[in-house]
Amino acid sequence: MDETAGGSRPVDFETATAVHRKRRRPLRAEVVSALEKVVGPEHVLSGRAALEVYARDSWPLAALRVHHGAELPLPDVVVLPGGVAEVSAVLEILYEHEVPVIPYGGGSGVLGGTLPVSGGVVVDVKRLDRVLEINDEGLYVTAQAGILAVDLERALARAGLTLGHFPQSVDVASLGGLIATRSAGQFSTKYGNIEDMLLALEVVLPGGKVVRTRLAPRSSTGPDVKNLFLGSEGTLGIVTEASLRVHPRPEKRETQSYEVADFVKGLELIRRVMRTGLRPAVIRLYDPIETAHSFKGLASQGRCLLLFVFEGFGRLVDLEASAVDDICGPEAERQLGPEPGRHWLEHRNIVRALPEFMNQNLVVDTLEVAATWDRVADLYRTMTERMLKVKGIISASAHSSHSYTQGTNLYITFVALGPDLAAAERVYYEIWEAAMTACLEAGGTMCHHHGVGLHRTRWMPAEHGEALEVLRRLKEALDPKGLMNPGKLFGEVD
């Protein structure tokens, strides 16, 4: 675990990305011409304003740098192919000319996963935005990867169906991005995470080969090819199309909340609910800080809010609500009825904009980890304690929002003081280092659903141990020239 010892680790963006920025090579004009020939000149962007848009995703550190007037690496050009054949032709050209490729969907990632740290060409798939088939009998949908999650959900709603996948980024995230980052939605306890939904995909490999996996409810014909691309974060290819499980729209929805004495008690109640085998759509537990912040006036000071949403087949919803009440009612301080759940449903995707914080010299970020039930209470204590020791931190609070029979996630928000860029970056990197190291030492996984991107690569060796070697061999097998989204996911370069 030496690799996670904080001492000599880089504590600013420039140092952390130096090795990648050094690899930048000028993009030759002939490559741009070739790309223009494939997608049309109007779909190749090279103006400064456009390049600045694609220089960042939703990573708070990138926003911080922009706020302080610091530079971010720009891509050389951005191409917007209009279909899989164009994606294939683009990747063929870029691979032949050894140009880095940065696949781009909604740009809603929060870990720098699309930052063009070695320059190169951003391939934005947003023009691949069609729903290709809604199959009501087989309960699946096939759509192109550039469609926004919200548009896919709207198309399904018109057909009386739902994907059941509602990440907070639903309005801005693309389907391909959900797959590439191994997304989890707010209703995951019932509907599963993206890996539980994916039935088949089409992906363009580096070099341009188009691969489609066979659509089937289940298959045993070797390792699951589509699974290789789940969580691949643009480092193995570009997802262009996917088929996903869908569900009839819920007949009924109920919500019910409890006030519990402390966070660990709340975790224990969730564990007991999950153990029944019932699957409420949403289970959320907030620590006292987040309860006070998000449910003002709805729960008592110093207590934790435990919130359930049940939806689906009507009689099952009734059973779930009643069984959960049997478990939580006697152990909770108070039953809070449906109001906190309604409040959450209404406000769940509203987040305070980063500029508000930055204008007050505050550094804010969230990080989400997960562990089994036997470890998660310890994880909560260890991580928050360790984070709160970092000089400059103001608060670290947590909620649990994705539960399983085996354990749950912790979604931790921290606020720190960073009066200038250097101080802000220092406190940012130090808090992350404290959090990730504590998480891994306490037996958690360093990431539940935001992915690795650029920022979490430094903890990949500690997360995976020798298994990282397997991932690196996979990378080399599919992207031997190392051109796909360089610097992301696979850990620091030796």
Next chain:
Amino acid sequence: MDETAGGSRPVDFETATAVHRKRRRPLRAEVVSALEKVVGPEHVLSGRAALEVYARDSWPLAALRVHHGAELPLPDVVVLPGGVAEVSAVLEILYEHEVPVIPYGGGSGVLGGTLPVSGGVVVDVKRLDRVLEINDEGLYVTAQAGILAVDLERALARAGLTLGHFPQSVDVASLGGLIATRSAGQFSTKYGNIEDMLLALEVVLPGGKVVRTRLAPRSSTGPDVKNLFLGSEGTLGIVTEASLRVHPRPEKRETQSYEVADFVKGLELIRRVMRTGLRPAVIRLYDPIETAHSFKGLASQGRCLLLFVFEGFGRLVDLEASAVDDICGPEAERQLGPEPGRHWLEHRNIVRALPEFMNQNLVVDTLEVAATWDRVADLYRTMTERMLKVKGIISASAHSSHSYTQGTNLYITFVALGPDLAAAERVYYEIWEAAMTACLEAGGTMCHHHGVGLHRTRWMPAEHGEALEVLRRLKEALDPKGLMNPGKLFGEVD
């Protein structure tokens, strides 16, 4: 799809395996000595009787050859390592000396997946048979890969838990084999298939490197390493340990059956049940031939039996039974009550021994495929029609036993006449060819849960298309010398 056109395909075992048998090289004495040094001479078997045991798994064609006195390729030696360190040392030696490795668990595979077609060393993991941890709080178990499924289940039962995984081979299959072949159990509709259970694993790569994946309820830290080995059938490494989700033992179990007019009607009822989101533990639908054969006196001639088992949380069991009755009751010819389900629960793992059939010159095998609901009725018709056209076939019957919201599997049994080995092999290969080709053309997947082994490799190009290239690159990345279970899974050698 030219590759699936029957014309020039090999129609006997000798032809189908010639390319692999040609690769056989004598095993040098120094390698055997080195192996003996690692595992102890008593754990290296080289007697003819032992080698004959390991020359076959439970593939009916292998049994047929033995029955007719024909040869099967023998391994050079069999080693039985006593722990992961020994597995690692054995793989290091064999890789260095370029000796084929055939990982071996329970030997219950039915597609020749452990046949040593190029000779080499069988590595039997049955001595790795310990349960390492049962974690009741986190509802997971960690066990070594050589433990039999039945012993693992017994250990869990003593702790008030269940894995919920009951393949027909439960008494003979090993945990590692279940993972390597992507197993499905009879109660999969509730508990999921092996891929839904696997939380973490330890695997020894070719060359001896030991890789362990991190135990977590869920993680988004790149492509899922453990998933690479699910369905890898011994071609990428040897699984030595695994952690799996478990469940509290069911509070209650109910069973309920219906007689339906025809198979397609029965499929439609299952589809409607699955659409509710409820998950009966077992849903089985038998066509008229199998209904008559397996439920003599319990259902009317010419009708199909539709059988449900519900188990788990008591109130949920009641709800499921009642909701299923609301759907099936009005559409079925008759409600048959609990008796057929009880009969099935009692007799489900009894199969007529192959020798009985072979003594009557009958060739019998089963094959299981899957498709989405919109395709499965057509799949059933097309496959059985096409199979019944093969000269020498006597019957082809089917049941559905693993259902999903998206579709279901078909488990097809065929009986044919094969008076001598040549005739038996001919009819065997021709029926399989007809079945697999029809399945793939009708949009199914050629395998639901038995795996690929040796026999199904010939249809891998048609199953996967360009995606097979991804699998082959994965193979080369992890096993560059091509020594792990040669001839299996990855399709015919060019």
